[in-house]
Amino acid sequence: MxxxxxxxxxxxxxxxxxxxxxxxxxxxxxxxxxxxxxxxxxxxxxxxxxxxxxxxxxxxxxxxxxxxxxxxxxxxxxxxxxxxxxxxxxxVTTRLPGRIDAAETVYASAADLASGLRRAAAAHGEHEKRTGEADANWPDWYAEYMVAERAGTELPT
The missing domain is CATH 3.10.180.10 (2,3-Dihydroxybiphenyl 1,2-Dioxygenase, domain 1)
Structure with a gap:
């Protein structure tokens, strides 16, 4: 009513x-x-x-x-x-393959994007620990990680 x-x-x-x-x-x-x-x-x-x-x-x-x-x-x-x-x-942090359009990377809100950036930052920190050096090209690494995460494809390490 x-x-x-x-x-x-x-x-x-x-x-x-x-x-x-x-x-x-x-x-x-x-x-x-x-x-x-x-x-x-x-x-x-x-x-x-x-x-x-x-x-x-x-x-x-x-x-x-x-x-x-x-x-x-x-x-x-x-x-x-x-x-x-x-x-x-x-x-759902990583979509199973085929669950979304891999050609489209969309975040529903600023909070959703910020959450994606936090996950990328944490993963990138682990990447830098493995390589033993700071990664000056971190923006490209973040972008690759975030697109792969949304697409449900293999994440960079």
Missing amino acids: LGSVRLNVTSAAPGSAQGLYLVVSDIGAAREELAARGVDVSDVFHPETPGAQFQPDGTSGRVSAPAPDHASYSSFATFSDPDGNGWLLQE
């Missing part, structure tokens, strides 16, 4: 949709933003047993922490919207 006008958008009962996904590139930042807006959102977790992400909070099979090394597709947080529909935040 909007005021006294009935919209009749769907015949689904409020709260009947469960297991809806919101895919995010930074689970911690997304969780914190929801919590800051007053949403009762679970802690970040990863499933220890298959399907644990679909079970209620407090159920066994969930490990309270992001997936080791923030493995793509493996970290979650849950919440319900005001109608009682159940949502899963899922962190």
Whole structure:
């Protein structure tokens, strides 16, 4: 209802949709933003047993922490919207091949781009540790990393 006008958008009962996904590139930042807006959102977790992400909070099979090394597709947080529909935040840091158009690199927001830059910076720090020297050409390395990450192709090392 909007005021006294009935919209009749769907015949689904409020709260009947469960297991809806919101895919995010930074689970911690997304969780914190929801919590800051007053949403009762679970802690970040990863499933220890298959399907644990679909079970209620407090159920066994969930490990309270992001997936080791923030493995793509493996970290979650849950919440319900005001109608009682159940949502899963899922962190995807590297898309599986074929999941996006490799010719197009798009960031949905400044926060999404900043998150990509942070991941590139962390990976570049590891690259410099391996090579043992500062990389003056870091902008090209960042760009290559960020495009490969979005495309789901092999990341530079």
